[in-house]
Amino acid sequence: MYRVCKAIHLGSPDKARKESTHPCLDMSRSLSWRSQTVVRQLLCYGALLLCLLQPAGSQAPVNGKMYVPLGSGVIIKCRAENLLEVKEMTWQRTQRDQTKNFLTYTPGTGPTFLTLFGRRTKFLRDGSIAIHDVTLSDEGVYKQVITTFSSMAKEYKIYLEVQVFPDIHVFSAPDPVVGGCLEKTVATCIAGAAKPPAAISWRTGDLPFVVEENVTRHKNGTVTIKSGLKMTPERKINGHKITCVILQDYGLSDVLTKRTITLQNIHFPPQMVSIEVFRNADGSLRILCESEANPPAEYTWKSGPTPYANEQKRVKSSSEKSQIFIPPASQSGLHLLLFD
Incomplete structure (x- = not known):
């Protein structure tokens, strides 16, 4: 918004000097009346110019990531400090190198939802947007373009990444494992349809083992990891507890899950x-x-x-x-x- 600069002129130089509240207007009592009038005008114009050039509510762009679990809600914050100073606001989303406007806002018309996705969002009073029941299709780069009355357009971007926790299954081999000298699969751990992919490891105490792993990448961007635990089937591993450890990266932290089973299908x-x-x-x-x-x-x-x-x-x-x-x-x- 424009800030208005006012000056008081009451007809008498002496009285004007007494009632002036701007410290610069009293810079010289020795100036002539005509000179003082010119000084007042220059100061007023200078102050008005500063008001016009000052960016209202400006903030450095924040480029980063937001991690949101599948099915939860998220609020992408508006970067304008004062919505009253916003002349126009546009929300955009970029997916697969295609950018689409899905919401616009002006003080006169309020929010206008431009797409089906835009109608899924909720425009908040501070200019932020809320997305409920987040799906994988909501992932992308969100950009907010803000034009204020006192500054040019500014852009703020953030990448929204949807986290999908794995569907975990741990089980012994479905068929009996007959004792012998060769290593055989005695248990399987599956971290299904996760995003980002989970990492699987095994804990068997002091018993030796090897791992056979298969990776399946799905069209929706999730990944299934299947890890087979192979051991030499013998009497001492029957009834032994083993643990599958599933580790998934979640932004700045990790999600660790452990599942323990007892081997009971080793025949000897x-x-x-x-x-x-x-x-x-x-x-x-x-x-x-x-x-x-x-x-x-x-x-x-x-x-x-x-x-x-x-x-x-x-x-x-x-x-x-x-x-x-x-x-x-x-x-x-x-x-x-x-x-x-």
Whole structure:
């Protein structure tokens, strides 16, 4: 807005000097009346010129980034200090090297929404814009062009980047992993449809492992990372806890997510076999066998090449142990235990 500079002229040089409030108007009492009048005019014009040249509400352009989570709301601030001094304001958005005006504002007409996207925005009282339920299509460079009554047009840009947090899944191999000497995939961690892409790492304690990773880039700009954990399948890793660590960059900070599972699908034959023989008071024998296997072993007792008859062997089994009671008449000979 224009600032008005006023001078008082009351007809008498002496009275004018007394009622003048501008310190420069009393710079010389020895000047003639005509000279004082010229000085007053020059000072007034100079002050008016300074008022016209002073930029009202000006601010250095802010070029930076805003990070907004998908589905949230965001306010892009207006850079004008006083909306009353704005003659015209235009909001633009640049996507894929194409720039479109989506909103204009003038004091006389208020905000005018020029596009479908513009009608999605809300024009705030201070000139800022609000976008609700942000989508990936809202990403781009936003520019505000401000023209005030006292200055030329100024531009302010900011890049709006939409953050998409990954859809995380961690699971053991769907099919049983049979023990052996070769490394096999025992677990998988997926950080799906993230933006920016997430980084996946594994924590297995002191157990060795290798990682096999696949990257899928989607048309909407999101990225899916699939990480396979490969280990040598053996007894000691069954029941072991492993952790998938997902790290995603979020502006000036990071988002860290951890998911822990227990490996329970490692198949291995009976190991750590222990057999004990006990004699009961009635002279019968009790033979106890313990072993560790996954899945639990099935036990078959034999006397030589012939399996015990069901009514004779009286076998009691659990997932880790099996025992048989042998009467005195059947104790001689070779007794065998088979695992399946």
